Amino acid sequence: MGPTTRSRFVYNRRGRGGGGQCTVDEASDDDEQRAISSSSSDEEADNEEEEPEASGEEVDDGDDEESEGEDGAAEPANKESAPPPAAGERKGGRKGPITISLKKVCKVCKRTGHEAGFKGAVYIDCPMKPCFLCKMPGHTTLTCPHRVAMEHGVIPAPRRNTNTSLDYVFQSQVKGKISMVKPQFLVPNQLECGNIKFHQRRVTCLEFHPTKNSVLLSGDKKGLLGVWDYVKLHEKITYDSVHSCILNSMKIDAANDEILYTASSDGTISCTDLDTGIGSPLLNLNPNGWNGPSTWRMIYGMDLNTDKGLLLVADNFGFLYLLDRRSKTRIGHPVLIHKKGSKVTSLHCNPAQPDVLLSSGNDHYARIWDTRKLEPNSSLASLAHGRVVNSGYFSPQSGNKILTTCQDNRIRVWDYIFGNLQSPSREIVHSHDFNRHLTPFKAEWDPKDYTETVAVIGRYISENYNGVALHPIDFIDTNSGKLLAEVMDPDITTISPVNKLHPRDDVLVTGSSRSIFIWKPKTEADLTEERAKQKAKEYVYGSCSRKKSNGKHDNSSDDDSDGSPDGKNKKAKKTRYTHTVKGKGKSKV
DNA sequence: ACGCTATGGCCCC
DNA sequence: TGGGGCCCCTAGCG
Helix, strand or coil: CHHHHHHCCCCCCCCCCCCCCCCCCCCCCHHHHHHHCCCHHHHHHHHHHHHHHHHHHHHHHHHHHHHHCCCCCCCCCCCCCCCHHHHHHHHHHCCCCCCCCCCCECCCCCCECCCCEEECCEEECCCCCCCCCCCCCCCCHHHCCCCCCCCCCCCCCCCCCCCCHHHHHHHHHHHHHHHHHCCCCCCCCEEEEEEECCCCCCEEEEEECCCCCCEEEEEECCCCEEEEECCCCCCEEEECCCCCCCEEEEEECHHHCCEEEEEECCCEEEEEECCCCCEEEEEECCCCCCCCCCCCCCEEEEEEECCCCEEEEEECCCEEEEEECCCCEEEEEEEECCCCCCCEEEEEECCCCCCEEEEEECCCEEEEEECCCCCCCCCCEEEECCCCEEEEEECCCCCCCEEEEECCCEEEEECCCCCCCCCCCEEEECCCCCCCCCCCCCCEECCCCCCCCEEEEECCCCEEECCEEECCEEEEECCCCCEEEEECCCCCCCCCCEEEECCCCCCEEEEECCEEEEEECCCHHHHHHHHHHHHHHHHHHHHHHHHHCCCCCCCCCCCCCCCCCCCCCCCCCCCCCCCCEEECCCCCC
């Protein structure tokens, strides 16, 4: 029981706002936090308590759902989805054959005759728009060929143990070798420590300390930098004066691990001594202050060439700057590496050959450079993308592969950088398009996976998970495009664009809105409890199902956002979105 | 319960 | 080539 309880730190499921989420500051002792956390049975209790409040409508609810069918204007309690006339009917004169379908107005395109938007936890695409997932016209997400079912969820299949001779052979000969070949891949899918929420704005970057196992660095949109220990949560330092706006990137050299480099949209690079807390500016691209957006320089991409002691930095006008780490001086002139005036979104030095640099940009390209011979138009390769490239990374071990995330909802993989780079080896359709309000999604390699296969990335499009719209974090096999795991928790209803895997441990850290979450793999005990919980739930549904449907508030996270569309946790079938691979040379999707 | 707003990217003129 | 407007499966605040 312990572990799962642990995952529910958010205990203000009743009163919004007043309930007081458990922030790290307030309750420093994590054991106490565990004690307060609510178990699943509490949840049920809450639900039932809430029901009487809305009981009058609840009854209607049930009836309507039945009379109108699944797709129609069901979920009338959902204020938005119910068109005004229908709502009126319902309020006053109960059910009846409410088939006033005439005035269906689409919330997306504002035209009549159809409806789009959330129906409970399911989002209905507007048929006038291209597919939200693959961006091609002619169909919607529901019928998108890239929407395929995932075979296995995050919960592993039950262990086979038949004690036959075959099993014996398998255990003694085959299995031993398999684990030699590839260590078991453990998905950190269990919330380990609750809602860590000291950032006041959305989290924009996260980084594990390269040598101290439980030390984590986090940055937000305001420029706040947090250095903290996720085992001893009270050990936390925040720096609010290092940067004045979006903290875009952080780097620590493992060989010199007390110095932290940070890059920000305020146009500066700063280095902070983590021992003394003293910071000093390394670069300021806006020495003359604010003169309007057309001149203000922002820094997004940054990386370290540890061999040469170089810091590589790129701005939103397409220029790359080289800095000598020690003398803190610029080397040479800025070099235009992407279309003039376009943002360079990320930089990555090849782990095997640090002189080789990968840059990604708003000009729809990722480019490979030799930093020893930098000139405009001297890139070793230009990798074309459909839209803005959010990030590009060499594979963490050999540096032979490239993984990019592009706003055309595709993750691209190049298997061999010395081969033909004309087109990617694979394109994996995956929902990570974003609007300006979110931190860009970036698919990142699992640094522990020396087969250089697994990547992690948050998902934009929501999925109906037991009646709640959630945005999972996806683990993707970049060789096959298969979804290995989707990580989510009913308490996290916000989108999780920032994800980082621990360099050594099976730990995932997620930045979702203002909150940070730590995930670890599920233990046997977790699984057992989960099954029990599920069983209990089934029982409740079975015995008093009709009344169960509302509970709009019961799942709201601390964020208390209305990012969760109303009425989303109606009971509804689980639908899954996933992704598919497009092999080289296959017809255009 | 609203309504506002971030300084995103794209399209169009 | 540059500015204005438009589009949103956002989130949090007043």
